[in-house]
Structures are given as C-alpha cells and as structure tokens.
Amino acid sequence: MKVLHVITALGVGGAEQQLRLLVRHLPVDSDVAALAALGPVADALRADGVRVAHIGMRHNRDLSALGRLTRLIRSGGYDLVHTHLYRACLYGRIAARLAGVRAIVATEHSLCETTLEGRELNAGIRGLYTATERLGRATVAVSPTVAQLLRGWGVPAGRIHTVPNGIDIDRFAYDEIRRKEARSYYALPEDAFVVGAVGRLVPTKRFEVLIQALAQLPAPVRLLVVGGGEQEAVLRGLARALGVEERVVFAGTRSYADDPAADPAPGVPSLLAAMDVLAAPATAETFGLAVLEGLAAGLPVLYTTAPALTDLPPGSVPTARRIEGGAQEYALELRRLYAAGPGDRTTPEAVAHYGIEHCAERLMDVYAAASVPDRTQTGSE
Structure with a gap:
C-alpha cells in the first residue's frame, strides 16, 4: 500500500x-x-x-x-x-x-x-x-x-x-545520566525540586497557573517550561512581576531526539528525566500527550484534563492526580510532593496501552x- x-x-x-x-x-x-x-x-x-x-x-x-x-x-x-x-x-x-x-x-x-x-x-x-x-x-x-x-x-x-x-515508551524511560546532563545544561541545582510543563505556550494550556503556584512554594522549587508560542512574553512578564523570574527556565521548543551533534540542548526525554513532577493545568485537551510522556518517564503527574487517562482502567495510574481549580490547588499538591521527595521512576504498566x-x-x-x-x-x- x-x-x-x-x-x-x-x-x-x-x-x-x-x-x-x-x-x-x-x-x-x-x-x-x-x-x-x-x-x-x-x-x-x-x-x-x-x-x-x-x-x-x-x-x-x-x-x-x-x-x-x-x-x-x-x-x-x-x-x-x-x-x-x-x-x-x-x-x-x-x-x-x-x-x-x-x-x-x-x-x-x-x-x-x-x-x-x-x-x-x-x-x-x-x-x-x-x-x-x-x-x-x-x-x-x-x-x-x-x-x-x-x-x-x-x-x-x-x-x-x-x-x-x-508514544515510543522506551524512549522516555528514566535515565539518571540524562537527568544530570539536562540539569547541568540549564543550571538547575541537583537538589532542586523541578516542576515541569510541556506544550505550546498558548492561553489554553494555562501555564500561568504554574507560575502563580510557584510563587507560593519555597525557593528550592523550580519550574521548567518546555515549548514555544505566542504567550512566552506574557509568561515571562508574570514571572518577573511575581518575583520568581530566576526560578523559571524557558527551554523553548525542543526536539524529541537527543543529538548533541545537531543540537547541544537536551531533547524532551532528557528534560522529562530532569523533572520531579509534570503539571498540565489545561482545562481543554483533545488527548493529553504530554501527560502520557510524563507517566512514561516515571513522573508523578498533575493534570486538569487528559482524555487519554479516561480510556485506562480506574486506578491503573496512581501517580496521576487530577487537580480541579487554579494556582492555589496546584500549589497545595506540589507542596505535598515536594515534602515527600523524589519517588520511584518506574513507568506504570497501563501506559503500554498507548x-x-x-x-x-x-x-x-x-x-x-x-x-x-x-x-x-x-x-x-
């Protein structure tokens, strides 16, 4: 054919x-x-x-x-x-x-x-x-x-x-070396607790919620934003206004391949390895691919809407938690995860469905x- x-x-x-x-x-x-x-x-x-x-x-x-x-x-x-x-x-x-x-x-x-x-x-x-x-x-x-x-x-x-x-599940498997290299590239301290966000920087993704939540969290918590788009200047301005500009890294649009010869910047799998939690506050999603990629990387995931998860058996991804609300609700859950410290980075078996x-x-x-x-x-x- x-x-x-x-x-x-x-x-x-x-x-x-x-x-x-x-x-x-x-x-x-x-x-x-x-x-x-x-x-x-x-x-x-x-x-x-x-x-x-x-x-x-x-x-x-x-x-x-x-x-x-x-x-x-x-x-x-x-x-x-x-x-x-x-x-x-x-x-x-x-x-x-x-x-x-x-x-x-x-x-x-x-x-x-x-x-x-x-x-x-x-x-x-x-x-x-x-x-x-x-x-x-x-x-x-x-x-x-x-x-x-x-x-x-x-x-x-x-x-x-x-x-x-x-998704290519094996590509996202957690790797300690990639974690250290990605954190080093963006000057993220090894002991920092890194909240990640992946997606186009557009209003529907609600990434401003994460910047507002970051302002309610202690200094060791950082935000790593992966993606580009029309709202980048607005998000940077918000981070500056809330006094957390130095704690937010805008990585821009990144490839899904790690190829230092073509581009020294880490690819998405390495950036997911560098994170400690993935947050997806969008209220309208067609699928929720970033959520799945985060789960494949063994991350705990906080999300507001992710249709992909509704097609999985209830309770099959205990590391994913739905958050209804805005910055305050995300800050509360992120504070809990920060206090708990890094967890196991094993990919949930249910992700194999995708x-x-x-x-x-x-x-x-x-x-x-x-x-x-x-x-x-x-x-x-």
Whole structure:
C-alpha cells in the first residue's frame, strides 16, 4: 500500500511529532505533503528517508494549492490519502477525490468542545469541516472524548474510529545520566525540586497557573517550561512581576531526539528525566500527550484534563492526580510532593496501552476498512 499523509505544516507540534512516529511504524510506503511551512519535523522525516513535498500554500484561501496537491496525488499513484489537522483535512479530502482516490482517512488531532487546534470554533469552521468530512471514508478520533464530539457534529458513527495517539515508551524511560546532563545544561541545582510543563505556550494550556503556584512554594522549587508560542512574553512578564523570574527556565521548543551533534540542548526525554513532577493545568485537551510522556518517564503527574487517562482502567495510574481549580490547588499538591521527595521512576504498566506499535496496528485496520470499495462501514470505537 502506498499512502500520502497530508498535514497543514511540519513544525514541532504534537500532531507533527505524532505523524513522524506513525510513519516510522506503519508497514506501508509513506510519503508526506505539507500545505504550508516546513520545519524541524520535515527535516527529521527526510533524515528518516521519507519523501516530503511542500505544497507552498500562502494563506488559508490559496486555492492554487488545491491544484498542486491534486497533481501530486494523481502523479504519485497513492492507494490512500491520510489527512491531519483542519486545513489539510479540507484541502486534502477535496484534492484526493479530484485525483481519483476514494480511500481517504482523516485524523482529528485537536478538537475540543469550543476550540479546534486552539482556535475558537464558529459555524463556518464547523460547516466546512462536516461538508468535507463526507468526502472521506473514515475519521480517526484520538480519544473517546473526540469521538463523542464528532458524533455531536453529525459525523456518522460508522465513519468514526477511535485510535489513540501513540508514544515510543522506551524512549522516555528514566535515565539518571540524562537527568544530570539536562540539569547541568540549564543550571538547575541537583537538589532542586523541578516542576515541569510541556506544550505550546498558548492561553489554553494555562501555564500561568504554574507560575502563580510557584510563587507560593519555597525557593528550592523550580519550574521548567518546555515549548514555544505566542504567550512566552506574557509568561515571562508574570514571572518577573511575581518575583520568581530566576526560578523559571524557558527551554523553548525542543526536539524529541537527543543529538548533541545537531543540537547541544537536551531533547524532551532528557528534560522529562530532569523533572520531579509534570503539571498540565489545561482545562481543554483533545488527548493529553504530554501527560502520557510524563507517566512514561516515571513522573508523578498533575493534570486538569487528559482524555487519554479516561480510556485506562480506574486506578491503573496512581501517580496521576487530577487537580480541579487554579494556582492555589496546584500549589497545595506540589507542596505535598515536594515534602515527600523524589519517588520511584518506574513507568506504570497501563501506559503500554498507548505503545506506538499497538496504535499503528489499529490504524492499519482502519486503512484496510477504508480501502474496501463500497464497503459497509461499521466503525471501531
């Protein structure tokens, strides 16, 4: 089977990283096309030997990109087109149909009740989405929560398949050497208690809650923020105003690979090793990938919303605790963990449910179903 993955861009977001991980584990011949900007994930895919095409879309209404994408699909001889993220789903489904490909699968990575990919939903966005969804044969929801939202939008249950995001569990296994190296790189004392946050610096992540909580905690507690985005200046200003600027490290956007030859800064697995707890205060998440990565690294995790955990048996991840509220509630729990000191860094067995190999197998089942002409759609949630 020859598959073309179409994605809006190839920066360093969760969907982009997930696409690279999937391509490495799917037993099919995969190419990737990015509508708009290329970036670090494009470079990583090419380093993996994946063919990456740049469609060169200049703006959301650049209809010339539709023609270029259609020609790429037609000339590539693809058996199936798999789209990722809103804009790529709109253009990719139409282009695939124009090119004569009927086996079309879309993954909905970032749908919440009132937002889509961090932007507020409106009738126009929803209308375009549901209209083009009919052109495909299957829509993949990354969690039962997303599947329920799609049904509420009117997507037929028979076209919805729940396949969670996957993680390379072994990559995140705790390593004492990586912990020391990462702490040394960012001048974090070995005896500091490090609270970590991983994700895009956007309002929906609520990372300001962690800075406010930090101001209520003793000086040995530090905050390590991994990610970049529009809110960085606001968060830095808040840390300065609360007098904790020296206790907050903004690591910026980091790769998932530790490659000192290409970049001396530690990658995400090393930064997770450097932390003592991961905090995720976002109130709206599609999946909660950072929470899973923290658990895979053996960290205690505090979260407000993480649909990924609702799909696990109750009590199977005792190191994860839901926090309802804001800075005061997070500060209270962080103070308790600080007093308890570092714990065991073993990965909970339940995290194996999200191993990338297992998720790739489930996606292959969706591909097989989508490739059957005039099939009776049954869904598999």
